[in-house]
Amino acid sequence: MPELPEVETIARILRQGQPGQPPLVGRRILGANLLWERSLAEPSPAEFAARLDHQVIENIGRRGKFLHFRLRRDWLLFHLRMSGDLLVRPLAAPLEPHDRLVLTLDKELTLVFNDARKFGRVWLVDEVDRVLGDLGPEPLDDGLTAQDLFERLHATRRQLKPLLLDQKFIAGLGNIYADEALNLAKLHPLQPANLLTLEQVGRLLESIRMVLGDGIRRNGASIDWVYRGGDFQNYFRVYQRTGLPCPECGTPIARIIVGQRGTHYCPHCQPRE
DNA sequence: CACGAGACCTGTTCGC
DNA sequence: TGCGAACAGGTCTCGT
Numbered sequence: 572m573p574e575l576p577e578v579e580t581i582a583r584i585l586r587q588g589q590p591g592q593p594p595l596v597g598r599r600i601l602g603a604n605l606l607w608e609r610s611l612a613e614p615s616p617a618e619f620a621a622r623l624d625h626q627v628i629e630n631i632g633r634r635g636k637f638l639h640f641r642l643r644r645d646w647l648l649f650h651l652r653m654s655g656d657l658l659v660r661p662l663a664a665p666l667e668p669h670d671r672l673v674l675t676l677d678k679e680l681t682l683v684f685n686d687a688r689k690f691g692r693v694w695l696v697d698e699v700d701r702v703l704g705d706l707g708p709e710p711l712d713d714g715l716t717a718q719d720l721f722e723r724l725h726a727t728r729r730q731l732k733p734l735l736l737d738q739k740f741i742a743g744l745g746n747i748y749a750d751e752a753l754n755l756a757k758l759h760p761l762q763p764a765n766l767l768t769l770e771q772v773g774r775l776l777e778s779i780r781m782v783l784g785d786g787i788r789r790n791g792a793s794i795d796w797v798y799r800g801g802d803f804q805n806y807f808r809v810y811q812r813t814g815l816p817c818p819e820c821g822t823p824i825a826r827i828i829v830g831q832r833g834t835h836y837c838p839h840c841q842p843r844e
Numbered sequence: 845c846a847c848g849a850g851a852c853c854t855g856t857t858c859g860c
Numbered sequence: 861t862g863c864g865a866a867c868a869g870g871t872c873t874c875g876t
Contacts, residue, residue, distance in 0.1 A: 574869060609852090636870080652870045654854080669854085688853045690870065729846065738871080745869055794869070810869095831848075833867080 573651035575743030576786030578633050580801060581657055586631040592659050599627045602675040610671040610684065612692040619695050635706045635742030639699065648694040648702055649684065655691030658683045706742040710779050717773040724764040724772060732760035733830040747792060747810045750835045751782040754809045759843045760834050809835040
């Protein structure tokens with residue numbers, strides 16, 4: 572599931588809780604059961620378990636598509652990649668298929684990292700920047716201006732779609748929200764970045780913030796077997812709507828491959844050049 | 845520097 | 861029905 576709005580939703584639920592699920596802030600970690608070793612990026616499994624023991628969760632947040640847990644001494648980081656999920660379960664609950672890491676907490680709770688495709692990763696570090704340091708700006712940060720984005724775009728001739736997916740360029744966009752933002756901004760996915768006018772850049776930034784904001788308000792998008800109660804999938808304009816009418820002009824949505832990713836756009840609203 | 849292919853993985857859907 | 865191909869919300873590395 573996880574692009575910025577989905578990760579933000581998960582972080583919020585873990586931090587604040589929801590009906591039938593207590594907030595995790597203040598909980599103490601009592602043990603770690605690593606079921607798939609490669610899910611752990613660093614440190615070694617032995618050091619991971621030893622260092623986690625008895626640390627308290629002080630806060631939970633998001634940076635790009637990463638979830639970060641501020642512990643008393645370290646940072647616990649998760650990247651969910653394609654199929655990862657983080658769930659709170661009672662201590663007595665049985666293991667589920669694809670559970671990769673189970674952290675035992677106080678109050679008879681567990682925090683479970685479940686990840687069918689095994690692409691997701693977990694880090695325990697004392698310095699976050701070693702993992703998060705290369706990320707580009709947060710798109711929803713007010714400090715990011717159209718002028719900033721214009722300068723970043725004009726520093727490269729890369730095509731817009733792969734550029735928006737590059738986490739070093741801007742953090743948090745994935746295939747869904749990149750396609751949705753480009754459609755809303757009326758920009759062709761293959762357009763070279765350095766050719767955008769300042770007005771087009773303003774529209775692009777506004778569109779990115781619009782689709783991410785809508786995604787967050789709708790608790791993210793739920794597709795296939797990964798479900799969190801979000802319903803943004805019902806409001807896609809172009810993503811996975813190949814052949815269906817564009818909401819703006821009725822032209823059938825086209826699908827091309829860009830950087831090996833399926834890319835959806837309206838040939839009429841998003842003309843090339 | 846920019847791009848494409850391949851790798852990492854499993855599960856579901858599509859086409860014949 | 862069965863079976864292989866295509867496809868999936870991500871990112872890294874390598875070769876050109």
